[in-house]
Amino acid sequence: MLIKKAADIRESEVTPKELFLRRREFIAAAGMTAFAVGSALAQNPNAQKIPNLKKGPFNTDEKVNSYKDVTTYNNFYEFGTDKADPAQYAHSLRPRPWSVVVEGQCGKPGTYHIEDILKWVPLEERIYRLRCVEAWSMVVPWAGYPMSEFLKKFEPTSRAKYVEFKTLVDPRQMPGQTEPALRWPYTEGLRMDEANHPLTLLGLGLYGEVLPNQNGAPLRLVVPWKYGFKSIKSIVRVRFVEDEPLNTWKQQQSQEYGFYANVNPQVDHPRWSQGSERRLGEFFRRKTLMFNGYADQVASLYTGMDLRKYY
């Protein structure tokens, strides 16, 4: 009996040989386009350009959201609970002079200045997806360097199992802090292996420019496979600790927000589905991807863990 079986790959799907041979050019060109888009869309004439920004790994080739979207639609309760509040009120934040206090289980605790932190490692552009727990998302061209390079400077000891970050508290600079919208200071944390993962970024800029105030100037965390609230802004304190830190949203409503907060379409928020999201600039919702599409890179961090329990 003759059993007809479809070919694995249709003729129409085969890349012509001459194109295949030029694939590296194509990839390089695509990369340059993404880079140019990231740098050219910046619109703030007063912002300071980051010189010699190099291209980083893990960049998505998805359409980057506009500078306006990224800088006017923010959750940063230190300036108010409305999405438009940070862009409107963050001018009162003074990102210079700025220092970060480092403490806890490490060999080099102390006070470090932003001018030095900016020079430790060459900055690179990372175009990442950002998925908010409120089921919207965007694509952001960050500038920064790997968090692992930053943390290494302080020589964490073997007793450092977690790293805790805290945001500035100063109601004169952050008018939203005059109201008890959250318990200040905003606190976040990561397991050390999460913090040292090559995807985890110390965010220092956007669109090839230094970070605007409303996006967490002068330095912030960027963890693209977790819901946006993990990526703490305007950091003034880094502490290496043995026990899991209590992050602000977990403290606020622990049934709804956990420590891990990995993007996971299978684990719903109690009040809404996490199965889909609205990408800003798109009309319809799209499916949410496991670990926000970074499963290949980070799934191994959570092997054997019940992600329903550790949400």
Add this chain to the structure above:
Amino acid sequence: MNSTQWRRRVFKPVVWVACLAPLAYLIYSLYLDLGANPVETVTNTTGIWTLRFVVTTLAISPLRWLTGLNQLINYRRLIGLFAFFYGFLHFFTYFFLDHQFDFAAMWEDVRLRPYITAGFTGFVLMIPLALTSTKGWIRRLGGKNWNRLHMLIYVTACAAVLHYYWKVSIKLPPTNPMIYAGIVAALLGFRVWRYFARRTASEV
């Protein structure tokens, strides 16, 4: 002009314009600047205006009792229909843009998510009220039954406040939902108080 003419030529058109103003303003502001998330803007604006129109219809009877302006009743049906109109826009935005008319996906939302259960209930209960808003239906049902049926708006008002509260309470303290909860409680409480006050009065 006599009072009927005033109502037809002046007050009714004014109420129409006032009721359409929020929609016109929404369209105008989106035309000026879509913003980062226009779908969210449309959803939130039509939602809050539904609640405001529901509250307005509930306020008419107490206002009438307090001020003696009985002609206010002439505008209640129109305002109620606008509550349904904004509620429909709100629901349509959600059903079309969030679920692309996928009934099963919407039903899952309604079953599993309390704030959507509440919002959906509030909207569905307005449908029979909108359908029976004509003079013909008032006649067919009889005034007493019609009034009883239209008490469903009390349920809609409570459901709408719950819907708003559960959606927003991510931001603590949820000040605005509490304000609306207070207004609805006062408007319903006033009715309960009046009911018992009149019963006591008639017993004496």
